[in-house]
Amino acid sequence: MPIPKWKIKGIVDDHDTCGCCGRRGLKRTVAMMPLDADGNEDGTAEDVVYYGTSCAATALSWTQAKVTDTARTAQAERDQRDNWARRIISIYAPVEFAPVHDKARVYYGRNQHQRDTGVKATEKVAKLLTEARATLADTTTGPARPSRIEDFRRYVVIFNRDGGISLVRRVPEEEAERQEQAAAAQRRAEKIRGRLLVVAALDAEAARDVAYADNLTREWNTKAWQATHA
Numbered sequence: 001m002p003i004p005k006w007k008i009k010g011i012v013d014d015h016d017t018c019g020c021c022g023r024r025g026l027k028r029t030v031a032m033m034p035l036d037a038d039g040n041e042d043g044t045a046e047d048v049v050y051y052g053t054s055c056a057a058t059a060l061s062w063t064q065a066k067v068t069d070t071a072r073t074a075q076a077e078r079d080q081r082d083n084w085a086r087r088i089i090s091i092y093a094p095v096e097f098a099p100v101h102d103k104a105r106v107y108y109g110r111n112q113h114q115r116d117t118g119v120k121a122t123e124k125v126a127k128l129l130t131e132a133r134a135t136l137a138d139t140t141t142g143p144a145r146p147s148r149i150e151d152f153r154r155y156v157v158i159f160n161r162d163g164g165i166s167l168v169r170r171v172p173e174e175e176a177e178r179q180e181q182a183a184a185a186q187r188r189a190e191k192i193r194g195r196l197l198v199v200a201a202l203d204a205e206a207a208r209d210v211a212y213a214d215n216l217t218r219e220w221n222t223k224a225w226q227a228t229h230a
């Protein structure tokens with residue numbers, strides 16, 4: 001089999017013109033990265049082309065159904081990587097400039113099997129954050145996604161009696177709404193005899209991770225929120 005000239009990166013709805021034949025008004029287009037002769041990605045987001053599914057099918061000698069399936073799978077994988085990146089940043093960005101001792105406790109607390117392997121927490125945290133930020137900055141299939149501590153939002157998290165999360169809600173910006181929500185959350189927590197936490201994170205999924213994290217991770221999370229939103 002010949003090596004394909006393109007790799008499908010996803011399916012997008014913000015490019016409505018086929019980069020191959022110029023047809024306009026397409027509902028969505030397929031993002032394709034050029035490959036070199038060995039089948040390695042040959043370029044950056046700037047080199048990605050956006051083709052309609054029929055032109056993409058022709059370029060790859062595939063059926064349109066295979067193009068669509070592959071594009072949807074690639075897009076779902078990217079969304080998962082984005083979710084991973086938001087969790088990594090929500091957990092580790094607040095300890096990025098923390099004392100090494102705290103950083104190590106946060107890292108090894110989540111990676112206990114590495115504790116005695118000589119893995120340096122500082123390097124690991126730096127590497128994870130670099131990768132996570134690059135993931136969210138990748139514009140291949142859409143605009144860059146928020147990735148800074150300044151982009152964190154606060155979430156109220158209610159735990160049930162068994163320690164599982166019963167509810168996650170974004171904390172409103174407006175003071176009166178915020179007080180109303182806090183009171184309602186308190187009532188609910190009491191009713192189910194659970195407990196309540198407020199954490200900062202890039203999204204609600206990442207907020208769950210922060211809420212489940214150890215006290216030290218959450219202390220730094222609170223500090224980071226206060227430092228950027230004081």
Ligand SMILES: [Zn+2]
Pocket residue numbers: 018019020021022023051052054055
């Ligand atoms: Zn076309």
